[in-house]
Amino acid sequence: MSATMFSNSNEHEFMNVIIRLTGSWLSIHLVISNDTTVAELKTEIMDNIGVHPSHQTLFIHGKVMVNLHLLYNYGVQDGSVITLVTYDQPKLSRYY
Numbered sequence: 001m002s003a004t005m006f007s008n009s010n011e012h013e014f015m016n017v018i019i020r021l022t023g024s025w026l027s028i029h030l031v032i033s034n035d036t037t038v039a040e041l042k043t044e045i046m047d048n049i050g051v052h053p054s055h056q057t058l059f060i061h062g063k064v065m066v067n068l069h070l071l072y073n074y075g076v077q078d079g080s081v082i083t084l085v086t087y088d089q090p091k092l093s094r095y096y
Contacts, residue, residue, distance in 0.1 A: 015078035017071075019045060019058075022085050032071065039067040041082075051086045059083040 012033045019028040028048050032041060042053035058065040060074050060082050076082070 015076070015080070017076060018079070018081045019084050020081055021049070022083060028084075034070070034072045034076065036071050037067065038065045038069055038071065041071065042067070045084065055086055055088065057085045057087075059085070 012035060014031055014033055017030050017032060019030065021027070026049070028045065030041075030044055030048075032044065038058060039053065042056050042058065045051065045056060046053055053067075060076060060080065063074070065074055065082070
């Protein structure tokens with residue numbers, strides 16, 4: 001009997017991605033897995049630049065990336081560029 005090895009299509013594949021912050025020269029280079037969720041990526045970005053995930057919107061190929069989706073679902077590959085738009089939390093006035 002001989003053993004045959006099959007490749008698991010759900011294997012973790014690691015890739016380099018570039019996060020570009022709009023309105024800035026800032027780019028973040030991250031090594032992440034293809035089965036990373038958008039929410040997990042936002043947490044990685046927070047760890048790098050300090051912007052809370054709730055203040056981030058990510059785009060790829062002109063589409064908004066949804067938190068629960070996997071990067072694989074958006075066709076993210078090694079060398080992909082993801083655009084990051086950040087915004088401030090609205091400040092509530094002390095006086096109504």
